[in-house]
Amino acid sequence: MTQVDTPSTPSTPSTADVVEETPGADTADQADPAETSGTWKRGRLLAASALLLGLILLLHASIPNRIGNLGSLVETFLPWCGLPVPVLLAGALLRRSATAVIALLLPVVAWLNLFGGLLTDKSHPGGDLTVASHNVGADNPDPVGTARALARSGADVLALEELAARARGTYEKELAQAYPHHTVQGTVGLWSRFPLSGTRPVDVAMDAGPLGDAKPAEVKMAYNRGMRTTVTTDQGPLAVYVAHLGSVRVNPRAGLSSGRRDAGAQSLGQAVAAEKNERVVLLGDLNGTLDDRAYAGITSRMESAQEAAGTGFGFSWPASFPLVRIDQILVRGVKPESAWVLPATGSDHRPVAARVSW
Template identity: 55%
Template sequence: MLAVLAVLTAGLLAFHRAVPNSVGRLGSLLEAFLPWLGLVVVVLLGLALLRRSAIALVALLLPVAAWTYLFGGLFLPGAEPGAHDLVVVQHNVSDENTDPAGTARALADAAPDLIALEELVPTALPVYEKTLARDYPYHAVRGTVGLWSKHPLTDTRPLDIKPRGITEAWNRGLRAAVHTPRGEIAAYVAHLPSVRVRASGLASSWRDESARLLGRAIAAEKRNPVILLGDLNGTVDDRGLAPLTSRMNVAERGFAFSFPAGFPLARIDQVMARSATVGHIRALSATGSDHLPVAARITLG
């Protein structure tokens, strides 16, 4: 039985794309927590040692190899700390955050070039603007998302990524040109709709539709490099984000689980790039949000 479970775990890791999404989006649900199958391997290893089962131990080589292939590279050391062009921070600050000033200071302490924020509410926005103004003189806000920059911003415009089923006012995307010392880049900030885990499975249709709209906008972007920062409400393994991950590079190093802040289980706050490399990504200390901020190093070109 332990050997069978080991082979099954290896199969889920290696062939997770084969798990159908037609019923309850089970494939996406599995992919949202795919790294945690490593814990299943650890439990099976402990039971195999307890039972002294040579067959189970040999079978466990399969899921170990599959997990290492998928995620082992994230543990490898990245490039030298100075071997990058930009540092960016992405954070869903939460519309219930009671300490926006403290949150803004914590993000600025990471000394990024760009800060992307989601869930900006009218009462907190002036606090973020005032607190970040000294170090980040350039900023743009569209709806509930914003971008703060050390470098000039131009050609800022909203992104239409609203699913058809949402009828109320809803603006969760923006695009801006950032004039960095290494040249101009296109920066996108987005907050995709939330997903819910229900008895019937994963409810992600609005998220998936919004991801497709965002993917089309990025595909139509003529400028390179492109950097996407946002709360995408999905992991990079989730096939619902394929319209983005198929077009953009994701972080090469680091897990940076960001949600929920109290016990992070997944990284749904993402940094992606086109014609640029996302190096090491890490989670920052908790703020007044239910998400953890994530910071990443970007190498252009």
């Protein structure tokens, strides 16, 4: 029997067997390795700057003072070390640098650890006593207006620093009605609604005169810039210190010149350490921020009212555009309930105030 071969008909592929290839499909679904690598390689300088900034914030206490008091200078403006972060972040985003963005986490976390607590309102209502401090300025063109503004502040105890001899009578006259008790020691004074006792000078000027000039060796206390007194309040006795520490100078060659101030801070710290009264308040122009290691002898024994019960940094100088808080209220044995900065007067400093309770 003859077998006939029939030509086979090609089978039609099913829909499932059809694979449609689109040009460039692989590259569309996968990231370009070169681009991915570039996001990590770009912005190395920005990343290095961010890491350096973070290390300064973390290790500021380890920056030596041997050369131009560099450590103290950095600590004076330490809060402002957070200012470059937005600039570095903008640069990192423009460069599309993942490395720089991640590196910025270090200064951000370090800054928030140091100063994040100051951004919240820590004040509480109430309190037993309001204290205030103001460097009224030797060149204040309006001592009358300044005195009247301070009298309206509501402070029960008011400390004044940099009292020029020619203006002393003005302050005594304008503050007499609101404050029946007062004492002036050199260029610092205290006005109070409550009786004062046990007043004595505290030599924190070292070799400085009343407004920063040289103090003659034969005159030890005539140019006094510090004092201590007891305020007899309704809740009991309160030891109050008033101080105006020496000025500092900053110049490109010598750095931060703060020898007189640092010596005065040490002397003041020793006086506070020796204080017998359980309740102590320190008011004054300390010519530096409390982040500065020069004040360790004071801050180790006393609490900042602004940090404990204020809102924000409480910058007080210069009055026209405050950049740092060098006017301080520190306490021991009493509780700060609130702290704030008063409106500017004719001085180049702004007054600071706090409400405390027993």
